[in-house]
Amino acid sequence: MSSVPTSATQPAGGPPRRLQAPSKRYGEKAIQGLLALCGILSVLTTTAIVISLVGPTIGFFELVPVGDFLFGTDWTPQFEPPSFGVLAIVVGTLNVTLWGMLFAIPVGLGSAIYLSEYASPRVRKTLKPVLEILAGIPTVAIGFFAVSFILPEIIQPIWPDSLLGGAVGKPFMALAAGLGIGLMIVPIIASISEDAMSAVPRGLREGAYALGATKAKVAIRVVFPAALSGIVASIVLAISRALGETMIVVLAAGSTPQLTLNPVEAIQAMTSYIATTATGDISTGSVDYKSVFAVGTVLFVMTLVMNVISIRLVRKYREVYE
Amino acid sequence: MADASVPRNRLAVAGARATTLAMLRDQPRGDVIRNTVFAGLLLLAVLIALAGLLALLIQAFAKGSSALSLDLITNPPSTAFPEKAGYRPAIIGSLQLIAGVILFVVPIGIGAALYLEEYADRSRWWNTLIEVNIQNLAAVPSIIYGILGLAFIVRGPLDLGFILAAGSLTLALLVLPMVIIAAREAIRAVPDSIRQGSLALGATKWQTIRTQVLPASIPGIATGVILAVSRALGETAPLLLVGATVFVTFDPTPFSPDGYSAMPVQIFNYALRPQEEFQALAAAGIIVMLVVLLAMNSFAIWLRNRYEQRW
Numbered sequence: 001m002s003s004v005p006t007s008a009t010q011p012a013g014g015p016p017r018r019l020q021a022p023s024k025r026y027g028e029k030a031i032q033g034l035l036a037l038c039g040i041l042s043v044l045t046t047t048a049i050v051i052s053l054v055g056p057t058i059g060f061f062e063l064v065p066v067g068d069f070l071f072g073t074d075w076t077p078q079f080e081p082p083s084f085g086v087l088a089i090v091v092g093t094l095n096v097t098l099w100g101m102l103f104a105i106p107v108g109l110g111s112a113i114y115l116s117e118y119a120s121p122r123v124r125k126t127l128k129p130v131l132e133i134l135a136g137i138p139t140v141a142i143g144f145f146a147v148s149f150i151l152p153e154i155i156q157p158i159w160p161d162s163l164l165g166g167a168v169g170k171p172f173m174a175l176a177a178g179l180g181i182g183l184m185i186v187p188i189i190a191s192i193s194e195d196a197m198s199a200v201p202r203g204l205r206e207g208a209y210a211l212g213a214t215k216a217k218v219a220i221r222v223v224f225p226a227a228l229s230g231i232v233a234s235i236v237l238a239i240s241r242a243l244g245e246t247m248i249v250v251l252a253a254g255s256t257p258q259l260t261l262n263p264v265e266a267i268q269a270m271t272s273y274i275a276t277t278a279t280g281d282i283s284t285g286s287v288d289y290k291s292v293f294a295v296g297t298v299l300f301v302m303t304l305v306m307n308v309i310s311i312r313l314v315r316k317y318r319e320v321y322e
Numbered sequence: 323m324a325d326a327s328v329p330r331n332r333l334a335v336a337g338a339r340a341t342t343l344a345m346l347r348d349q350p351r352g353d354v355i356r357n358t359v360f361a362g363l364l365l366l367a368v369l370i371a372l373a374g375l376l377a378l379l380i381q382a383f384a385k386g387s388s389a390l391s392l393d394l395i396t397n398p399p400s401t402a403f404p405e406k407a408g409y410r411p412a413i414i415g416s417l418q419l420i421a422g423v424i425l426f427v428v429p430i431g432i433g434a435a436l437y438l439e440e441y442a443d444r445s446r447w448w449n450t451l452i453e454v455n456i457q458n459l460a461a462v463p464s465i466i467y468g469i470l471g472l473a474f475i476v477r478g479p480l481d482l483g484f485i486l487a488a489g490s491l492t493l494a495l496l497v498l499p500m501v502i503i504a505a506r507e508a509i510r511a512v513p514d515s516i517r518q519g520s521l522a523l524g525a526t527k528w529q530t531i532r533t534q535v536l537p538a539s540i541p542g543i544a545t546g547v548i549l550a551v552s553r554a555l556g557e558t559a560p561l562l563l564v565g566a567t568v569f570v571t572f573d574p575t576p577f578s579p580d581g582y583s584a585m586p587v588q589i590f591n592y593a594l595r596p597q598e599e600f601q602a603l604a605a606a607g608i609i610v611m612l613v614v615l616l617a618m619n620s621f622a623i624w625l626r627n628r629y630e631q632r633w
Contacts, residue, residue, distance in 0.1 A: 034433065038432075107371055141589075148381070250590075
């Protein structure tokens with residue numbers, strides 16, 4: 001196969017006709033390179049994130065043993081001697097995330113099934129943008145709402161005094177932040193799950209109807225399993241958002257590191273430690289400064305795992321139906 | 323004979339219809355109840371989400387209406403006189419931050435999207451890497467971008483110091499993946515026949531992109547940019563790390579080392595103060611922001627519906 005017959009496209013007798021451009025078109029190449037550079041910038045951003053996290057984190061582990069950091073349960077950087085047991089604030093984050101997801105999964109999935117299977121096209125066309133508005137509300141506004149409305153007007157009147165220590169008289173609690181975060185991620189779950197359900201081919205639904213299935217059965221037994229990877233992806237992405245949410249937990253969850261999943265206790269989340277410690281004039285070399293990066297690394301790794309799972313799941317369902 | 327068969331046919335059709343309807347209507351009672359309950363629960367889920375949104379809006383108005391006045395926009399913040407305090411430096415700071423974000427994000431976002439959609443060979447691993455990487459970046463917590471800004475832009479390699487431009491660059495990196503993803507979708511929506519037609523007429527690849535693909539995808543790209551900018555406008559956490567401070571009583575400038583403020587950061591600070599006046603100020607600030615963001619989002623949705631092309 002070494003000699004490809006190039007003369008085949010050449011009309012007999014005439015001058016050789018080439019389909020290539022008459023010039024080398026260096027401008028085109030330059031533009032392609034420039035555009036590729038824009039794409040590469042995103043990879044550089046990730047690299048920069050990793051570099052900026054890893055350097056100070058290693059510095060931090062020279063001062064605090066890795067084991068004490070990862071498995072310690074006391075987070076008291078301000079004490080003398082300080083203790084950096086990250087589990088306390090990891091559990092704080094998980095506490096808030098747990099209650100947020102318990103609210104957002106049923107509400108978000110219910111909305112998604114309603115929009116995809118029950119709503120008329122007109123209702124859907126108005127409801128979807130309204131839910132998208134919820135996604136566009138700044139988190140500082142949701143945090144303010146959580147601490148000045150959800151907590152005093154909803155949780156405290158409803159929560160029974162005898163349950164887990166009662167809710168009265170507490171200015172901050174994980175549950176208030178959790179519900180605020182839940183409200184924030186409902187549109188993420190609803191929107192992505194709805195996309196996944198709408199992508200399920202009509203034929204599957206019609207087949208089920210022809211076999212005599214009711215609407216609810218079609219939604220639960222046919223559409224839901226068929227869209228499952230998209231639905232799980234939306235939930236995983238929502239968890240990632242909830243783990244990384246800052247303003248709502250800073251405003252509503254308090255700043256008391258505690259190893260508890262009790263919803264009516266004040267806690268400290270990883271993000272709120274970072275946001276309240278790394279402000280303004282913290283000195284660069286201090287343990288506190290480096291601890292911010294160590295906590296940031298933990299948070300980054302946790303959300304990275306979630307994001308990768310979510311991205312893979314989304315790709316999977318795209319492959320099946322497109 | 324034909325006359326006699328017409329009523330008989332009608333009778334047969336009516337009978338068959340009645341039987342079919344009766345069969346269909348005759349679902350088991352349990353199914354009917356279960357169906358209704360299920361639909362009711364779904365509706366409840368939607369209503370809870372809507373009620374949350376409505377309660378948030380109503381509460382902001384109820385708390386903040388007393389502080390709504392022109393002073394809110396024209397006066398600088400003050401701890402001593404909360405009744406006269408406002409958001410002026412924060413608003414000016416936010417506008418400048420956003421201007422910087424747009425300058426950075428529009429060319430680079432569109433460039434990256436064009437590369438990935440028009441040039442990149444999907445089978446090459448590095449292009450897949452860029453793609454997955456952008457999807458991941460879109461979901462990295464905003465506070466991590468704050469850490470990046472602190473370590474890489476304010477200090478470290480770029481070493482800009484705590485200036486407004488550093489905050490702007492941090493926000494730009496934060497929303498860049500959103501812009502790229504939206505622009506890619508808009509570019510992908512342009513059908514291949516348009517490109518092939520242009521190429522067949524002798525246009526080069528770049529000429530095709532510049533004169534056919536880009537004009538056709540501008541509405542979609544603009545929608546994505548507006549949504550990304552409104553996200554940047556409401557973002558607080560990363561700014562806390564890259565130097566947005568609260569008691570800036572003068573109008574900030576992009577490169578001044580005296581510090582800067584931004585709308586959400588100022589709201590956050592007022593919200594932390596327990597006194598009633600500051601709570602009202604925070605709520606009033608939230609109203610201002612929500613009005614601006616709602617206007618931007620509505621414009622984006624309108625733009626999408628108005629100029630959406632059906633090929």
